[in-house]
Amino acid sequence: MRGRFSGSMITVAMAAAAIGAVISLSVTRTSVQAQATHPARVGGKPNFSGIWQANNEANWNLQPHAALPAAVTQSGIFPYDYARVPAAPVLALGAAGGVPGSLGVVQGDGQIPYKPEALLIKKANAEHWIDRDPELKCYLPGIPRAMYMPYPFQITQSTNEIHIAYEFSNTARTIHLDRVEGPPDDTWMGHSVGRWDGDTLVVDVTNFNDRTWFDRAGNFHSDALHLVERFTLMSTDIIRYEVTIEDPKVFTRPWRIAMPLYRRVEPNIQLLEFRCNEFVEEFMYGNLRKQQLVKHWEGDTMTVDITRKVPPGDGFYQWYGK
Amino acid sequence: MRTRLPMSIVAVMVTISVLAVLKPTNVTTADQAPVASVTTPPAGPVLKTPWGEPDLQGIWTDESDTPLQRPARYANQEFFTEEQRAELDKERSALLGRDKRVEPGTELDVAGAYNGVFMSFKHTGLRTSLIVDPPDGRIPALTPEAQKIAAADRQFRLALLQATETCKNKSVACSGGSYDPTPSPQRTALPPRYNTARMNRHDGPEDDALPDRCLTGGLPEFGNAYGGSFRRIVQTPGGISMFYDVGQGQGWQRNIVMNGSPHLPTNIRQWYGDSRGHWDGPTLVIDVTNFSPKTDFQGSRENLHLVERWTRAGPSSLEYVVTIEDPTVWTRPWTVKQEFTKQSEQENKIYYEPRCVEGNYALPSLLLGARTEDRAFAEGRGPDPATRDNATDFVGVEEDPLQ
Amino acid sequence: MRLERLVKVGVVGIALWGMATSVSAHHAFAAEFDANKPVNFKGTVTKMEWVNPHTWLHVDVKKPDGTVENWAVEAGTPNVLFRRGFTKESLLPGTEVVVDGYQSKDGSHRCNGRDLTLPDGRKLFLGSSGTGAPYELTPSSQKSK
Numbered sequence: 001m002r003g004r005f006s007g008s009m010i011t012v013a014m015a016a017a018a019i020g021a022v023i024s025l026s027v028t029r030t031s032v033q034a035q036a037t038h039p040a041r042v043g044g045k046p047n048f049s050g051i052w053q054a055n056n057e058a059n060w061n062l063q064p065h066a067a068l069p070a071a072v073t074q075s076g077i078f079p080y081d082y083a084r085v086p087a088a089p090v091l092a093l094g095a096a097g098g099v100p101g102s103l104g105v106v107q108g109d110g111q112i113p114y115k116p117e118a119l120l121i122k123k124a125n126a127e128h129w130i131d132r133d134p135e136l137k138c139y140l141p142g143i144p145r146a147m148y149m150p151y152p153f154q155i156t157q158s159t160n161e162i163h164i165a166y167e168f169s170n171t172a173r174t175i176h177l178d179r180v181e182g183p184p185d186d187t188w189m190g191h192s193v194g195r196w197d198g199d200t201l202v203v204d205v206t207n208f209n210d211r212t213w214f215d216r217a218g219n220f221h222s223d224a225l226h227l228v229e230r231f232t233l234m235s236t237d238i239i240r241y242e243v244t245i246e247d248p249k250v251f252t253r254p255w256r257i258a259m260p261l262y263r264r265v266e267p268n269i270q271l272l273e274f275r276c277n278e279f280v281e282e283f284m285y286g287n288l289r290k291q292q293l294v295k296h297w298e299g300d301t302m303t304v305d306i307t308r309k310v311p312p313g314d315g316f317y318q319w320y321g322k
Numbered sequence: 323m324r325t326r327l328p329m330s331i332v333a334v335m336v337t338i339s340v341l342a343v344l345k346p347t348n349v350t351t352a353d354q355a356p357v358a359s360v361t362t363p364p365a366g367p368v369l370k371t372p373w374g375e376p377d378l379q380g381i382w383t384d385e386s387d388t389p390l391q392r393p394a395r396y397a398n399q400e401f402f403t404e405e406q407r408a409e410l411d412k413e414r415s416a417l418l419g420r421d422k423r424v425e426p427g428t429e430l431d432v433a434g435a436y437n438g439v440f441m442s443f444k445h446t447g448l449r450t451s452l453i454v455d456p457p458d459g460r461i462p463a464l465t466p467e468a469q470k471i472a473a474a475d476r477q478f479r480l481a482l483l484q485a486t487e488t489c490k491n492k493s494v495a496c497s498g499g500s501y502d503p504t505p506s507p508q509r510t511a512l513p514p515r516y517n518t519a520r521m522n523r524h525d526g527p528e529d530d531a532l533p534d535r536c537l538t539g540g541l542p543e544f545g546n547a548y549g550g551s552f553r554r555i556v557q558t559p560g561g562i563s564m565f566y567d568v569g570q571g572q573g574w575q576r577n578i579v580m581n582g583s584p585h586l587p588t589n590i591r592q593w594y595g596d597s598r599g600h601w602d603g604p605t606l607v608i609d610v611t612n613f614s615p616k617t618d619f620q621g622s623r624e625n626l627h628l629v630e631r632w633t634r635a636g637p638s639s640l641e642y643v644v645t646i647e648d649p650t651v652w653t654r655p656w657t658v659k660q661e662f663t664k665q666s667e668q669e670n671k672i673y674y675e676p677r678c679v680e681g682n683y684a685l686p687s688l689l690l691g692a693r694t695e696d697r698a699f700a701e702g703r704g705p706d707p708a709t710r711d712n713a714t715d716f717v718g719v720e721e722d723p724l725q
Numbered sequence: 726m727r728l729e730r731l732v733k734v735g736v737v738g739i740a741l742w743g744m745a746t747s748v749s750a751h752h753a754f755a756a757e758f759d760a761n762k763p764v765n766f767k768g769t770v771t772k773m774e775w776v777n778p779h780t781w782l783h784v785d786v787k788k789p790d791g792t793v794e795n796w797a798v799e800a801g802t803p804n805v806l807f808r809r810g811f812t813k814e815s816l817l818p819g820t821e822v823v824v825d826g827y828q829s830k831d832g833s834h835r836c837n838g839r840d841l842t843l844p845d846g847r848k849l850f851l852g853s854s855g856t857g858a859p860y861e862l863t864p865s866s867q868k869s870k
Contacts, residue, residue: 039559043372049558139680154577156556156563158379159372161667163556163563165575172565172575174554181670184812185775185803188675211680271577273592277679278537278616281527288689290525290696310690313833317683317797321774385860415862423840427763431839432755432827443862524756536778549805570802571777663860671807681776683835684799688757691830712756 043159046199046233050155051264051271054148054241057102059135061217062257063112064104070097071216072129089130092297092304099216105148107242107256112219118250125218132322133216137284138169138276140188142212143205143227144243144257146171152264154271162194162201167271175203183207186223201231222249237263284320368604369634373559376604378632381673382640382662383552384545386447387414390658392459396450400459410446417443447661452544454643455657461620468621468651474514479713481506482522486711495714505708518618522713524692527685532618534685536678538572540617541594541610542628542644544660552665554673562599562606566676573676578608586612591624593617606632622648638664688712754827757799758837762828767844768796770820775803775813782838784822798824800838801850809861811850822849 038049060071070086070093077083090097104110114122125132135141141149151167162175175194183191191207205227213220228244239261246254282294287308297304311319369377396402402410424431451459464472480499483489484506489496509523520531532538543566545551552567564576578597586596596612610628619626625648635641640662647655665672692712698704768784782798806815816822825840841849 038561039373042558047558049561137679140675140677154563156558156561158556158558161379161556163554163565165563165565165577170574172573174556174565176667178667180668183674184671184807186813188677188680191670268579268581268583270579271575272586272590273594275537275593278535281535285527285686285689288526288686288693290693293526310693314795316686316690316831316833317835320683320686411862428760432758432760432837444860445862533778549802550808567804570779571804671810671812674804674807676777676804678777681774681781682778683781683797684757684779687829687831687835691757691759694831714755 040236042157045157045196046201047157048155048162048201048231048233048239049157051152051269052155052239052261053150053152053264054259055262056105056148056259057100058105058148058257058259059145059150059215060099061102062104062106062215062219063217064106064110065099065102065217067101068099071099072127092299092302105257105259107258111255113252113255115250115252122218122220125213125220127218129216129218131319132218134212134322135216136280137320138280140171140212141166141168142188142208143173143190143192144229144245145212145214146173146189147241147261148259151274152269152271165271167274169274169276175201188212190225190227197230199232201229203227203229203231205229220250221245221247224249234260237265369637371557371559375557375559376601376606376634377557378555378562378606378634378640379557380640381552381554381665381667383550383665383672384447384660385444385663387444388447388449388452388545388660390452391461392451392453397458399450400454401448402446402450407446407448414443414446449659452658452660453656454659455645456654462652462654462656464621465649465651465653471514472621478508478511478513479519479521481508483711483713485706485709486522487709488711488714493714495711503709505706509708516616518616520713522711524689524712527689530685530688532616533569533572534688536572536682536685537593537616538569540619541576541613542619542630542646542658543568544642544644544658552673553662567673568676571676571678571681585609588612591615595626595628602631604633606630608632619646620651622646622651625650635661640664754837757829758827759830760827763826764796764828764836765823765825766796767821767823770816770818770822771795772818773813773816775806777803780806782816782822782824782841784824794834796824797835798822798826798838798841799835800841806850816849 038047041047042049069084070090072087072090073084074087076085086093086097106112112122130136135145135149140146146153146164146166146168149166149168153164153166156163156165160176160178162177163172164175165172171189173189173192175192177194180193185207186209187207188209188211190205192203192205194201194203196202206225208221208223208225210221210223210225225245225247227246230240230242232240234240240258241261242256242258244254244256245251286292286294287310292306292308295306310316371377371379392399453459453461456462476498480489480496483496484499484502485504486496487493489499489501492501513521517528518532520534521529523529527535543551543553546569549569549571551569554565554567556563561580562578564578565573566576567573574594576594576597578599580599582600583598585598586592590596591612591614593614593616595610595617597608597610599606599608601607608628608630610626610630613624613626615624617623617626627647629645631641631643633641633643642660642662643657645655645657646652692707695704695707695710699706766786768786770782771785772783774781774783780800780803782800784796784798786794786796788794821844823840823842823844824836824838825842826836826838829835838849843849
């Protein structure tokens with residue numbers, strides 16, 4: 001009996017060892033494969049190639065904040081800021097519509113130094129989030145927002161160009177390491193020119209239009225936006241990403257954000273499509289259908305009825321330009 | 323009397339081609355001898371990246387015009403003669419400048435605003451067709467199933483036109499259909515399958531063509547008359563990135579997986595499919611499957627399968643060969659060959675932010691226009707929208723001799 | 726390039742199933758603008774939107790009674806125009822333009838720029854500016870001599 005027990009224990013132990021060996025072997029193979037695909041240096045410089053993703057709450061709000069019931073809220077029964085409730089458009093999402101709390105990514109005192117009149121615009125943006133946030137229309141997110149949206153992006157680093165493809169809506173930008181002319185017009189994703197400062201990639205981004213936001217909290221900029229980004233590898237799988245942001249039309253001084261970007265280490269990770277311009281057609285054009293399509297939803301505890309409308313006059317086209 | 327390209331221009335072209343070897347510019351003509359074979363890569367040392375892989379990097383576009391299918395009058399000719407090319411260039415130049423206005427106050431005059439500002443006419447290329455296989459340069463025959471689908475689709479679109487002047491006047495756009503003053507009941511029906519092309523109805527965004535919805539751009543991509551076809555290729559050891567700028571600001575990213583893993587599961591279908599690449603000597607071979615049923619290439623949708631071969635053919639040329647197959651649509655695979663020429667990367671205007679949806683005021687405008695007409699008709703102030711043709715496209719130039 | 730699609734009226738798009746839609750024009754102007762509402766005016770550019778798929782010129786038009794109307798004029802494709810050498814400097818606010826086009830069906834102050842000219846008669850956007858896209862065929866009407 002004892003012998004049998006020992007025998008089965010040995011069998012189990014051997015099986016466990018075999019499984020362990022297989023697991024560690026595949027982990028090793030994966031790491032080897034990952035490293036073979038992305039050598040540590042390209043052209044003598046640290047290699048940032050690979051698929052990365054931020055893992056924080058910056059896309060909700062760059063600044064430190066407590067958790068919130070939703071991105072758009074209304075007064076609760078008490079007149080206090082801390083006792084608001086989700087507004088109608090997002091009520092049915094429950095906790096899935098909540099805003100997670102965050103220590104924020106703004107460096108220093110965590111405040112964004114708005115000029116007084118610009119701060120009013122930011123507050124109005126937050127209040128009119130549904131109508132104004134370009135993310136909801138699947139418009140190009142701009143930089144730096146594309147770097148910390150909750151979707152992976154892929155860096156392909158060559159010796160004269162570094163191309164970044166973002167999963168969100170087929171967004172992309174090219175960081176030019178060689179001399180290139182400026183773009184013929186202002187852009188959504190900026191004009192990125194990179195250089196090396198030791199092992200840090202420093203990128204100067206200019207030629208922005210004024211159409212993108214920094215986050216879902218209404219933080220915005222003008223066409224005078226100028227960024228200086230710094231990418232530094234903290235380890236094989238973590239980039240320290242810092243941005244100095246200046247915009248003399250909107251802010252009283254430059255300010256900085258910083259965050260880690262994490263490599264997506266799953267063995268067969270690839271970018272998939274997130275072609276949201278198709279997904280948002282109902283949101284953007286559903287009010288122009290011959291017959292309204294999305295109008296009514298029944299849950300157990302609520303009914304949602306939607307009335308569409310067409311803004312009058314110039315307001316109609318201005319909505320798309322927001 | 324035939325017009326030859328003056329020798330001085332030929333000399334300049336040759337000189338510029340030589341200079342292109344020394345210092346890349348974007349002034350290049352086709353500078354290599356025609357390659358008769360489909361798959362043999364050109365001879366010569368392979369240009370390599372600093373880390374030793376074949377170098378396909380740069381911004382590339384097709385700098386000459388070649389019809390997809392060989393026009394009937396060139397039936398047995400694989401290549402144009404120099405005289406034919408010069409003559410075609412002359413005829414086409416004449417067409418391009420002629421922004422001919424038709425009768426003002428007609429829908430055709432409105433549509434004619436799509437004139438030379440939008441079009442890109444380039445020098446006539448070397449080949450009489452982009453299709454190199456089958457040898458007749460034509461798309462192979464359709465399967466019976468595909469013919470049925472095409473007929474049903476065509477019939478639906480003609481039904482939407484049957485009460486319009488287009489059909490009353492027996493215009494080309496109505497060929498295969500006939501006039502009937504009573505609008506067809508199909509005006510309130512769904513098309514036979516997911517709609518990708520223009521139709522004479524705007525009940526909602528899905529009635530509009532994919533380009534109208536900024537949802538177009540697709541593979542395979544090897545040339546585009548409205549705005550051109552540009553691809554920026556950036557490589558890294560073991561990886562490659564291709565971003566396209568096509569047509570009127572339509573662009574997309576190809577995520578080309580190079581690690582040898584198998585295609586995505588069959589339930590994941592994408593607009594641009596799933597691209598899996600590997601090096602075969604100097605050639606990048608990419609296998610593309612997993613297309614969405616919402617895409618449409620010459621009638622092929624989710625069963626489209628592409629095998630692409632990208633080879634750096636010279637300092638400023640990139641050879642692109644793609645074998646296209648869909649056994650549910652074509653009776654055999656067919657192959658297209660295109661040559662791309664390197665563009666300046668310093669001139670940042672060549673490849674600009676390819677994007678369409680942010681400025682697509684046209685789509686809400688035409689939907690609102692359709693609703694305005696609906697309302698006018700309901701209130702007795704306007705004609706029945708079913709009798710109006712809002713779909714016919716007047717390109718603004720007359721028949722291209724490369725037909 | 727799929728040149729078989731470059732033929733007039735109706736062979737493009739509607740009558741043919743499954744043609745690669747990337748080749749046809751972005752949209753049919755006739756669906757957006759009204760043939761019965763031609764417009765012809767001179768105005769001053771206040772803003773340019775160089776957005777794909779079409780640039781939009783925002784133009785102030787002074788009416789005979791002294792009031793000013795703001796019009797938006799739909800024009801060529803930025804990415805195409807940029808390659809031909811146009812930049813945002815090519816059409817600055819303050820420039821006078823003559824617009825010959827058709828008003829949008831929804832009745833708003835929008836029109837397509839069927840013919841856009843500068844006051845001296847030069848056509849806007851046709852042809853190239855400066856370096857242009859050299860591989861393009863020059864329209865014979867623009868060739869010197």
